[in-house]
Amino acid sequence: MTATDPKKLFVKSYGCQMNVYDAQRMADVLAPEGFVETQAMEDADIVILNTCHIREKAVEKVYSELGRVRELKKERNAAGHDTKIVVAGCVAQAEGVEITRRAPAVDLVVGPQNYHRLPDLLKQAEARRGIVDTEFPVDDKFSALPMPSAKKTLARGVSAFLTVQEGCDKFCTFCVVPYTRGAELSRDMDAILREARHLAEAGIREVTLIGQNVNAWHGKGHDGAASTLGELLYAVADIPGIERLRYTTSHPRDMDESLIAAHRDLPQLMPYLHLPVQSGSDKILDAMNRKHTRDDYLRLIDRIRAARPDIALSSDFIVGFPGETDRDFEDTMDLVRRVGFGSAFSFKYSERPGTPAAELTEQLPESVKNERIYALQALIMEQQTAFNAATIGKVVDVLIEKRGRHPGQWTGKSPYLQPVVVEHEVHTGDIVPVEITSIVANSLNGRVAGPARSAHIS
Numbered sequence: 222m223t224a225t226d227p228k229k230l231f232v233k234s235y236g237c238q239m240n241v242y243d244a245q246r247m248a249d250v251l252a253p254e255g256f257v258e259t260q261a262m263e264d265a266d267i268v269i270l271n272t273c274h275i276r277e278k279a280v281e282k283v284y285s286e287l288g289r290v291r292e293l294k295k296e297r298n299a300a301g302h303d304t305k306i307v308v309a310g311c312v313a314q315a316e317g318v319e320i321t322r323r324a325p326a327v328d329l330v331v332g333p334q335n336y337h338r339l340p341d342l343l344k345q346a347e348a349r350r351g352i353v354d355t356e357f358p359v360d361d362k363f364s365a366l367p368m369p370s371a372k373k374t375l376a377r378g379v380s381a382f383l384t385v386q387e388g389c390d391k392f393c394t395f396c397v398v399p400y401t402r403g404a405e406l407s408r409d410m411d412a413i414l415r416e417a418r419h420l421a422e423a424g425i426r427e428v429t430l431i432g433q434n435v436n437a438w439h440g441k442g443h444d445g446a447a448s449t450l451g452e453l454l455y456a457v458a459d460i461p462g463i464e465r466l467r468y469t470t471s472h473p474r475d476m477d478e479s480l481i482a483a484h485r486d487l488p489q490l491m492p493y494l495h496l497p498v499q500s501g502s503d504k505i506l507d508a509m510n511r512k513h514t515r516d517d518y519l520r521l522i523d524r525i526r527a528a529r530p531d532i533a534l535s536s537d538f539i540v541g542f543p544g545e546t547d548r549d550f551e552d553t554m555d556l557v558r559r560v561g562f563g564s565a566f567s568f569k570y571s572e573r574p575g576t577p578a579a580e581l582t583e584q585l586p587e588s589v590k591n592e593r594i595y596a597l598q599a600l601i602m603e604q605q606t607a608f609n610a611a612t613i614g615k616v617v618d619v620l621i622e623k624r625g626r627h628p629g630q631w632t633g634k635s636p637y638l639q640p641v642v643v644e645h646e647v648h649t650g651d652i653v654p655v656e657i658t659s660i661v662a663n664s665l666n667g668r669v670a671g672p673a674r675s676a677h678i679s
């Protein structure tokens with residue numbers, strides 16, 4: 222490396238959308254220090270593993286990946302290049318100093334609340350390996366994180382995530398999030414609107430507001446009065462250039478009237494809602510500390526559908542929670558049949574150290590979990606296929622994101638988050654009406670059925 226070569230940064234993210242957003246913010250905070258991103262780990266002066274702790278084997282996966290990175294560090298060292306290894310994300314938060322004990326090649330362990338301190342922490346790591354920062358500082362990390370240039374923002378795609386809320390106070394008994402991401406914290410409305418305007422001015426057309434418990438967001442409006450996520454969505458929808466809005470992930474208990482009204486009133490708010498229910502059994506919901514019943518959920522879905530009849534619903538499910546009987550599982554299958562999901566995610570319960578559910582004595586054997594997840598995923602797949610099939614012959618607006626796999630093809634997303642492929646001269650950021658003609662696996666093929674609403678991208 223010559224003195225003029227930029228230093229290179231490689232970030233590998235696991236897990237949720239917030240880690241995708243955080244990875245970008247880490248790159249942004251290191252850009253003024255002269256770091257550019259690389260897709261090749263072997264070229265990197267800094268390797269960041271941005272980890273996830275939500276389910277099983279996450280920790281072991283990180284240690285085995287660290288073994289590979291350590292070898293790379295050795296090879297680069299032998300060739301005269303220094304490499305710093307950083308572990309970030311929720312495993313960093315949960316394991317802390319244990320990581321530097323088990324993997325001494327790690328230079329820095331940094332929890333999600335301290336990314337704004339990365340430049341400083343890396344300087345400390347120059348002098349001493351094994352720095353650990355997993356504090357929950359009182360200062361607002363968001364205000365200390367810079368926004369990237371318009372060009373860099375757009376290079377990441379026409380659809381962007383924007384963190385509005387972090388952490389969770391719900392303490393579902395299976396979940397590590399309240400421990401790794403900490404207590405619920407809402408960003409200020411003004412800061413969110415500033416970031417949203419910045420995204421719109423860069424040419425971003427779709428913004429997804431994200432948070433571990435996004436619909437618990439609360440803030441103050443311009444008049445100082447308390448404000449909800451529903452009201453925030455109205456404010457973001459007013460920003461010229463933002464054509465599409467989404468938010469994720471929500472808790473059924475926080476779906477208030479203003480949020481449901483936003484689905485009714487805002488054309489920018491896409492008709493797709495990810496609303497995890499986790500189980501269809503009241504007994505299991507209670508043991509999970511969800512604080513809602515299956516009936517609460519079903520009635521909520523009715524209200525949401527009354528406000529926005531074409532909404533597609535998605536959910537998360539856990540099968541094999543401790544004490545789940547065949548009858549409980551059948552209640553989950555029944556709930557899925559009643560709701561009819563456009564898509565959904567399902568997971569086998571995984572014991573997370575330190576969570577209350579890990580202490581329960583009635584843990585289920587793997588064979589039972591396997592049987593149940595197989596049945597649930599088959600039912601969900603059936604519903605997803607039916608949902609996709611129902612779009613054939615319809616015209617849907619597609620936000621064009623990038624070129625497709627084959628020459629002449631472009632891909633984008635329908636309002637229902639389905640991937641759509643067209644063969645037509647379009648541009649990234651266009652929103653085009655597309656008539657859906659066929660389905661291949663999970664993606665839809667279609668033909669352009671009218672003029673594009675072009676992006677204001679120069």
Ligand code: 5AD
Pocket residue numbers: 275276395396397497499537538539568569570571572573
């Ligand atoms: N075991 C299995 N699934 C889990 N999830 C969270 N914690 C666990 C766990 N211990 C699932 C939930 C959540 C999603 C992000 O991950 O369904 O909604």
Ligand code: SF4
Pocket residue numbers: 389390391392393396397398399433434472
């Ligand atoms: Fe975890 Fe979501 Fe429950 Fe919070 S609401 S504890 S993030 S599953």
